[in-house]
Amino acid sequence: MNYKTMYKRSLDAPEEFWGEIAKDLTWDKPWEKVLDDTDAPFYQWFTGGEFNTCYNALDRHCETGRSQQVALIYDSPVTGSVRTYTYAELRDQVAVFANVLQNYGVARGDRVIVYMPMIPQAVIAMLACARIGAIHSVVFGGFAAKELATRVTDAGPKLVISASCGIEGKKVIPYLHLLDEALELAGAADLTRILVSRPELPIEKLHPSAVLWEDAVAQAQPVDCVPVSATDPLYILYTSGTTGEPKGVVRPSGGHAVALQWSMQHIYNVQPGDVYWAASDIGWVVGHSYIVYAPLLHGCTTILYEGKPVGTPDASAFWRVIEQHKVKCLFTAPTAFRAIRREDPAGELLKAHDISSLETLFLAGERCDPDTLHWAEDQLGVPVIDHWWQTESGWPMAANPMGIEQLAVKAGSPTVAVPGYDIRVLDDEGREVPRGQSGNIMVKLPLPPGNLPTLWGNQQRFYDAYLSRFEGYYLTGDAGVVDEEGYLWVMSRIDDVINVAGHRLSTGALEEALITNVNVAECAVIGVADKLKGEMPLGFVVLNSGAAVDEGELKKSLIDTVRSQVGPIATPRDIHIVTRLPKTRSGKILRGTMQKIADGKPYKLPATIEDPAVLGEIAVSLGKQEA
Numbered sequence: 001m002n003y004k005t006m007y008k009r010s011l012d013a014p015e016e017f018w019g020e021i022a023k024d025l026t027w028d029k030p031w032e033k034v035l036d037d038t039d040a041p042f043y044q045w046f047t048g049g050e051f052n053t054c055y056n057a058l059d060r061h062c063e064t065g066r067s068q069q070v071a072l073i074y075d076s077p078v079t080g081s082v083r084t085y086t087y088a089e090l091r092d093q094v095a096v097f098a099n100v101l102q103n104y105g106v107a108r109g110d111r112v113i114v115y116m117p118m119i120p121q122a123v124i125a126m127l128a129c130a131r132i133g134a135i136h137s138v139v140f141g142g143f144a145a146k147e148l149a150t151r152v153t154d155a156g157p158k159l160v161i162s163a164s165c166g167i168e169g170k171k172v173i174p175y176l177h178l179l180d181e182a183l184e185l186a187g188a189a190d191l192t193r194i195l196v197s198r199p200e201l202p203i204e205k206l207h208p209s210a211v212l213w214e215d216a217v218a219q220a221q222p223v224d225c226v227p228v229s230a231t232d233p234l235y236i237l238y239t240s241g242t243t244g245e246p247k248g249v250v251r252p253s254g255g256h257a258v259a260l261q262w263s264m265q266h267i268y269n270v271q272p273g274d275v276y277w278a279a280s281d282i283g284w285v286v287g288h289s290y291i292v293y294a295p296l297l298h299g300c301t302t303i304l305y306e307g308k309p310v311g312t313p314d315a316s317a318f319w320r321v322i323e324q325h326k327v328k329c330l331f332t333a334p335t336a337f338r339a340i341r342r343e344d345p346a347g348e349l350l351k352a353h354d355i356s357s358l359e360t361l362f363l364a365g366e367r368c369d370p371d372t373l374h375w376a377e378d379q380l381g382v383p384v385i386d387h388w389w390q391t392e393s394g395w396p397m398a399a400n401p402m403g404i405e406q407l408a409v410k411a412g413s414p415t416v417a418v419p420g421y422d423i424r425v426l427d428d429e430g431r432e433v434p435r436g437q438s439g440n441i442m443v444k445l446p447l448p449p450g451n452l453p454t455l456w457g458n459q460q461r462f463y464d465a466y467l468s469r470f471e472g473y474y475l476t477g478d479a480g481v482v483d484e485e486g487y488l489w490v491m492s493r494i495d496d497v498i499n500v501a502g503h504r505l506s507t508g509a510l511e512e513a514l515i516t517n518v519n520v521a522e523c524a525v526i527g528v529a530d531k532l533k534g535e536m537p538l539g540f541v542v543l544n545s546g547a548a549v550d551e552g553e554l555k556k557s558l559i560d561t562v563r564s565q566v567g568p569i570a571t572p573r574d575i576h577i578v579t580r581l582p583k584t585r586s587g588k589i590l591r592g593t594m595q596k597i598a599d600g601k602p603y604k605l606p607a608t609i610e611d612p613a614v615l616g617e618i619a620v621s622l623g624k625q626e627a
């Protein structure tokens, strides 16, 4: 079936389409309804069905001849180690750790926070939660204590799983003081912790509420999978929204597995047994979906890479991994390729490696600039596929569906809507715009399986943030165009979310950090274009009158505050001290206009601006011509 026919069928007959696909998985109890619209606009998939994700990702393959196939390769240039786990080994370790969780009182529906570096225990912890129907919430290791605390408070976990440290290039990053501080902030100082003591930073003094991973495992026995309802949450993953308060994206167990397994073959064009590598972090949605769940559900070998594209040891790191493990499909963020290109523009380091196993490179997480795409194509000699999705969807919304039909690549476009996604571009009044015109990128409801059915504990916020803008549509938060040939072009965000090195951040969270400084009366953070990271945060602060400060000291202290409250990944490029912020007459800060000035782009003077002269000061502060 070609792409057009399959796409049409997915929208015309969604129940038949997804119902057939779902039969490829093992169900403990068949569903009663493929698509349940009784509570529209809140849709559910596979209601009445019972299912276990861990069974489908591990046990099922062990029972059908893959037990000795490598499931997981842990490749860690930062510790100089490579370790493989067969499907049988991974299942056995997960089954035992699932019992550890039970021994500490975790049961179906309970939440478990996973704050871990890229080590196999993180994957084992996630799958062990899935095995007993507990809901994991992985928090990216680059987030600081306050961000972790917000997530702990919202998720209300029974337990936290963590490790003594992460390793970032050559730096050892201690975790436990951040964890203790976060739990203190969240009013959960006594919460049980299961901790991995890494040789790079052995734990010397154990917190009274903590137990070492290996000690806990020594007391446990393997346990079986617990069937859960297909609509039960598999995990919560917090993502940045317009405000500083992160949104707890809920992932439904059944629909998620159905969509992910389908995507492996139809989008990524990989078969069971192939080696698939998503060079991301388990703290992000790409890591959840394409390091852990999708490759295992599909019977592939997945790679957990604890390293960077450059500096571990150099810009040939990716080529070494591809060659050593015979990677067929690589998925990473464009920023990683920009980093490699910056260090090795002529691709000299690639010449020493045989990367002939590689068939495709997929890029996502941020807009892929055509220059980077072409450079990657030239170097690798394989199709380079930009595809578009978000934490909320959990799997691609637009892509070149390589396993259905390879469509022509248009650099700068993530190609076409994936089957299941009825993508429309609407103007600000909710009217569909003609092809070629830009507007809000929306998805006509229902969203396909795997997408978020709600936000954790906050159905109203889910409705307000995503469904209320135009009735019957899901608001992606992105703006762009569908061209004459049906290709999507994702151009920008319509909210205050910025994308730094593929990491999604809320300017609101950074502003909340800046405003804690006693000298700061008001502040604004914008994302400005950056050659390596795509965007970088830039702060503007207005000081309290009479504040006597050393500007250099203040800037340094503000940057440190962002690093310690949000995390080092959010480090602002600079802070500008200004006397006023440009605002509309109703008091809304004109971040979009400030961003255009900073990026040297033309802008229109907003009709509602309070005082146009303020923009002049911003321009001067940025060293740009006054408008």
Ligand code: COA
Residues within 6 Å of the ligand: 140, 141, 142, 143, 166, 168, 173, 279, 280, 281, 284, 286, 308, 309, 310, 332, 333, 335, 336, 339, 364, 365, 500, 501, 502, 503, 532, 533, 567, 568, 569, 570, 571
């Ligand atoms: N734990 C702790 N700290 C972390 C961290 C983690 N998991 N990840 C990043 N940091 C820290 C870094 O050490 C750095 O700290 P520093 O300012 O003290 O040096 C800071 O956060 C910024 O890190 P990063 O944004 O990664 O910048 P970089 O200059 O170190 O590296 C790239 C640049 C492009 C190589 C890197 O960002 C990268 O590999 N990006 C790919 C991103 C990706 O895969 N995204 C997933 C979407 S698919």
Ligand code: AMP
Residues within 6 Å of the ligand: 239, 285, 363, 364, 365, 366, 367, 368, 386, 387, 388, 389, 390, 391, 392, 414, 476, 477, 478, 490, 491, 492, 493, 499, 502, 503, 504
């Ligand atoms: P996240 O939820 O962290 O995955 O970030 C999702 C957001 O990243 C999207 O809403 C887009 O703004 C941006 N994004 C992801 N992939 C792409 C892409 N291929 N092209 C353009 N923007 C992208």
